[in-house]
Amino acid sequence: MPCFRCGARQTDPVRGASPWKRGVRADRQVLICPGCQAARDWADALDRCSGCGSAALVCRLGEVECRDCGHTRDAAPGDLVHSGAPPGGSGDGDLSEEVAAALNRVLRRGLAL
Template identity: 85%
Template sequence: MPCFRCGARQTDPVRGASPWKRGVRADRQVLICPGCQSAHDWADDLDSCATCGSTALVCRLGEVECRDCGHTRDAAPADLVASGAQAVPAGDGDLSEEVAAALNRVLRRGPAT
């Protein structure tokens, strides 16, 4: 999953805690890369808990849960449309295109047709 702000993709992790942060935006799980964490006030772009106001939310199995207070609610896909946020694509077409382009660069082939 790419960073929701800049589109950067995670690389293979090193040992220890990941520098990437997780959050929920328009009832969808998102990641924030280390660069965007330092360059932007990224927490303002995330959903917050209705009970405690925390942005430490996780979205799983159709529910959004606050990691600070434990409050859960159903994820509402209709909110995505109302908010005007872009949906996360269901398929991995972008990733397969990125992989094809990377293979072409590494193998010094022309563009895929």
Template identity: 90%
Template sequence: MPCFRCGARQTDPVRGASPWKRGVRADRQVLICPGCQSARDWADALDRCAECGSAALVCRLGEVECRDCGHTRDAAPGDLVRSGAAPAAPGDGDLSAEVAAALSRVLRGGPAR
């Protein structure tokens, strides 16, 4: 999953805690890379808990849960979620296109017959 702000992809982690942060935006789990965390306003784009106002949310199994106060609510269905973000450029963040390009490079001309 890429950083929701800049699109950077997470690399293999070193031992210990990950420097990447998790959050919820438009009822979807997102990651924030260490570079984007240095911007002051990165947390402003995340959803907040309706009970306590915290941005420490996790989204799993169709629910959004606050890690601070424990409040849970149903996440909006994926086809109804509107993030307000600018639409991605064609091919931007399209993992299937990236995988196809990587396979093409590795196989050089297609699969063995």
């Protein structure tokens, strides 16, 4: 899943906590990359808890839950799995190309002799 602001994709994680943040936007789970987290207004675009106002929400199994106060509500019906990528951001074609390039590197198919 890409960053909802810039469309950047996660790379293989290092050990420890991920620097990427999760949030909910329009009742869909989104990720925020470390670069976009540097912008002060990134949290303004996320949904807020109706109970406590926190942006620490997670969306799973058709339900949105606040990680701060535990308030839950039903997510809006529709496509629950959504990339959250901005229009014109990284699309499935870009991901397919990235996967093919990674496989070629790992399997060393890129260098035909």
